[in-house]
Amino acid sequence: MIRLALGSLRQHRGAYAGTFFAAMLAVALLAGGGLLLASVLTAKPPADRFAAAAVVVSGDRDVTLEKVTIKEKKDKVKVKRKVKSERLTGAGSLPADLAGRMDGLPGVATAVADVAFPVQVRTPEGRPLRGADDAPVIGHGWASAPLTPYSLRTGEAPGPGQIVIDADLASRSATTVGGRLIVTTKTGVRDMTVSGVAAPAGRDGLPAQAALFVADDEVASVSGLPGPTAVAVLASPGADPVALRHAVEGVAGKAPVLTGADRVHADLPGALPDYIGPISMFGFVIGITAFSAVFVLTGTVTLGVRQRLRELALLRTCGATPGQLRRLLGVESVLLAGVAALPGAPLGVVFAHLVAARFRDLGAVPAQFTVRTDVIVLVAATVAGMLVTFVGARIAARRAVRIAPTQALAETANAPTGGLAPRAALAVVTSAGAIALLVFVPLDGPLGMGMSFVSSALLLCAVAALGPLLIRVLTAPLSRLVGAGGATGWLAGLVTRAEPRRVAAVAVPLVLMFAINATMLLNSALLEELTAREQVDRTASATAQVTAAGGLPLSTVERLVALDGVTGAAATLPTRAIVEQGGKPEDYVTQGLLVAGTEKALDLDLRAGTLPGTGTFAASEYITGQYGWRVGDEVRIWLADGHQVNLRLAGVYARARGFGDLALPASLVAAHDPRGLVSTVGLRYRGDVPDRVAASWPELLLTPTLGAAPAGDAQNQQGAWELMVVISLGFTAIAVINTFAIAIATAARRREFADLRLAGATTEQLHRLAGREAMITVSAGLTLGIAVTAIVVGAFSTAQDGTLRVFVDAGTYAGMLGAVAALGLVAGAVPARVLLRRRSLPALSDGR
Incomplete structure (x- = not known):
């Protein structure tokens, strides 16, 4: 079977080229998205500020709630406990005397109360200062310096009104010992003198945060905190780590006691890179990619299989059973996807690095985020691509292999018709699911964007299930409208009405391309517009705004x-x-x-x-x-x-x-x-x-109210959405080109164009015929895409402020419409022009 499959792939290289490129891109995008998600899920803080401590006691860093459910059934009582946690953005304080109570414990050399607090630093000229990679500046008492450890390079420990800064911050501010910096905390603004410059051994500072130290006597007044945010224990030489931890736990009470790699979590949350947002963002990238891959690959493989109907009929004539043909097509698809994964996986690595770099530029991910190549993710992406291609081949083979052996003797072979009932059932289920989401899920909340994508995906599944039927309904009026004017248009209308499956195979990727991307762009643009409008309405009553x-x-x-x-x-x-x-x-x-x-x-x-x-x-x-x-x-x-x-x-x-x-x-x-x-x-x-x-x-800066920008990171989020749209557009655009090329370059179409040439049609007339067919196909695809977009965007818009909108941003809508239409027309015209070269058409005896 494998030998026969390899022979078929060699024989049909041109026919399977589209499937090969679609599978390669699917593996690349799945691998890239998987690497991004895996990297962000396994991302660790780039440095441990408590590296010199053996044990660290932390204040609260999350809120944990336990829900207890008691169920009584007959004589049994079942108790179910569910624990949920949410991270804090700040740090809870510990008792002020906790460090003193730990000092006398066995194995403790010293216990240091660490007070960590964010500070805003600027030069006397007003230039704001940040750490490397725009990292925040975190203040501490000077007693915390040995915990990393920081040691003085120049100068001395801070006294009243003085600070010590790390070497990286000193170089960025061009400040030396004796210089002045303006330090702002929630307790006030202070003009402070730099008494010294410190740094960890072998480097100028920590990679994710800049450090500033104040005198221990002033740490409470500068930070405004009632107690330490952590207590770090430095161990005595030869101390037993287990016994030391147990001793600390006995004094710490309910406060978390951290050792090893967990010590880093005792740091101030704002001092550590935040990966919560990127997790959901990259998860969304995976969702879009996976859905598009399934959608596109299934359609491409189906169209490729339909090209070989006559060959399959011949194999049936030779005695092949439907089961054998299904296995043949399945093995071919797995081999093809496996070969496509060889360049696809490395492309995925490149894709992940490019996307990560762009997201860092947008500020959507921490500057310290890096992509780690994970062989398991690459293998999983390869397996997923092979599995999707295999499933697509099995779906396509389900009806194709039932072709009657006698059809091998006919001029053309057509797949058996039928299967409307399961298609209709699938369409009803997916449509009902989409409607339920749009009606019952609060789209004006944090789940709104995600649920609008899921709704679009479900409606697209319904369109794909009923593709031939919907295309048959649409091509009747569209073919007469677009095909009006001369014999060429009339013939194009007849051809598209006679081949609804072929037209659907090309039109459905167009529906996907327009509906998914237009929905994401329009909904995100709507949120940005409403946010800006509400900001203006909120501040319209003020004469001016003051900021610093x-x-x-x-x-x-x-x-x-x-x-x-x-x-x-x-x-x-x-x-x-x-x-x-x-x-x-x-x-x-x-x-x-x-x-x-x-x-x-x-x-x-x-x-x-x-x-x-x-x-x-x-x-x-x-x-x-x-x-x-x-x-x-x-x-x-x-x-x-x-x-x-x-x-x-x-x-x-x-x-x-x-x-x-x-x-x-x-x-x-x-x-x-x-x-x-x-x-x-x-x-x-x-x-x-x-x-x-x-x-x-x-x-302070005093500006007119209307000049104030909306709060939040809407610009970064919009940039991230646009990048995801570019990814989706690129993948589906290639899918459209693939399906057009496959549909036009079939053997049946080659003979059809040859017959028309022999009947007296000129090359220019055939070009016009292919162009009219492409116009009808693109019009049908965009009509369905507009319908899906209108349903989802309309429901999303109504949920936001009660106003039904379909366009939201006319420029964006028209641009998407024009881009998809232009791509479809070009994708239809170019393969036809290649095919219509005289030497590309079969001779009179070719296949006759």
Whole structure:
């Protein structure tokens, strides 16, 4: 069987070229996406700041909830426990005396209380400073220096009003001992003198964070923290590691005790690269690639098998059974995909590195993210490509091998008809699934984009299942419309109506190409547009906005809004908070909010109640709908450092995009967020307030409200979406070209064009005939693609703000429509021109 399959592949090299390239690209994209996802799932912090410590006791780094379900059945009671955790964006504090209680333990040389806190640093000229790869600057007390260990290269330990910076930060700021830097934390702005430059052995700093050390006596006043964020234990020489850990655990209580590679997790969360977002992003890349690969490969293999109907009939005449033919086609597909994987897997490695580099440029992944080549992922991608190609061949062979042996003697061989019932059943199931998602899943929430893709995929499966039937319905009017005007158009209409399966094989990839990509682009553009619009509406009531590089301490903002002439002010302090939903902690974008004055400077479009104050909070319509909250309800909320508070719901607002789903008192957020800085202040004022602001705080920037950019990372997200669209477009574009080339270059079409040439048709007339057929096919594909896009985008748009939109962005829509149409027309015209060269057509006796 293998020898026969190899002979068939050699004999039909041209026919299988399209399948080969489709399989190669599928393996490449699956391998690339798999490497990206595997790399981000296994990514580890690039350095351990506690490398010199034997044991580290950590404050809270996540919120963990346990849901207990008790089921009674007859005489048995079954207890089911489900534990869910959510990461904190800050670090919980430990008791201030914990390090002292550990100092006397057996095996402990010394216990060091480590206070880690983010700082904003700038030069006296106002230039902001960051670490390598735009890493954050993290402050510590000088006692923490031995934990890495850092040692002085020049200068001395910091005293009051002094700091020690790492060598990398010193080189970036061109600062030496005796120089000055402006340090901003949530407790205020300080002009501090550099007393020394330190570095770990053999390098200038840690790869993911820059370090700044203050005097131990000043660490509490600078950081604003009530206690250490971690306690690190340096072991005595010869201490037993197991006994040391047990001794520390006896004093630490419920606090996590970390050793080995786990010590790094005791660091401040903001000091470690965050891979949560990239995991979902690369998972989405895998989802798009896998779906497109299955869709495209199945169609390409099916079309390739249909070319060989007469050959299969001849084999049936020679005594081959349907089972033998199915095995033959299956072996051929596996061999072909295996050969295609040889260049496909290396291409996947290149693809992964290119995508990772682009995502780093966009800021969608940490700058330290690197792609690791994993042989298991490459093998899995190869196996997946072979499996999809094999399944496609089996699906195509299911009806093709039932061809009657007597058809081998006929002029052409046609696959048996039938199979409408299972196709219709599949279409009903997938359509029902898509409708259920679009109707019952809240598309205005965090699952909206993902569910819109799944809905598109289900509708595309329905289109593929009913492809020939839908094409037959569409080609009747389209062929008469596009084919009007002369014998060539009339003949093109007849051909497309007579060959709905061939037309469907080419049109369905066009549907995929347009619907998937247009849906992603239009929905992401809609979210960006709505976010920008809500930002403008929120801030329209303010006269101006005040910002500063890195943020403003709340104390500075309080003095700012108390200036004479300020009639209204609203300050926002970004953070994240966690609430409980069904026993599971859920993390939400949150704003600390300070409102002052008699005039409104921020309009959240309150639908009920008031803005938050002492002991209260406000929430978006989306989250109150999800949780069933009502004004007056008391809700348990975990703040960024894990501190738990019970707050009363005071108000419900509508304008949450680019703002957040929760609004808490700014003073509460500033006390428990590690950064704790105000991002923007909206002002309404009279008189010379701008001049006095500039005189008192020259580092502040006062701009007209309408010039303010929306909050969040919408630009990075949009760039990531566009990159994924480019990937999907590239793959499906090649699929379209493949299917067009295969459909036109079949032996039946070669004989058909030869017959027309012998009947007197000129080459130009045949070119026009192929062009008209391509126009009808492209029109049918785009009509179905527009229908799928309209359903999904319309439902997504209605869920966002109650407005039904189909186009969203007319320029994007027209560009996608034109690009897909142009590609389809070119893909139809080029193979025809190659085929219509005189020497490419069969002679009178060829195959007759």
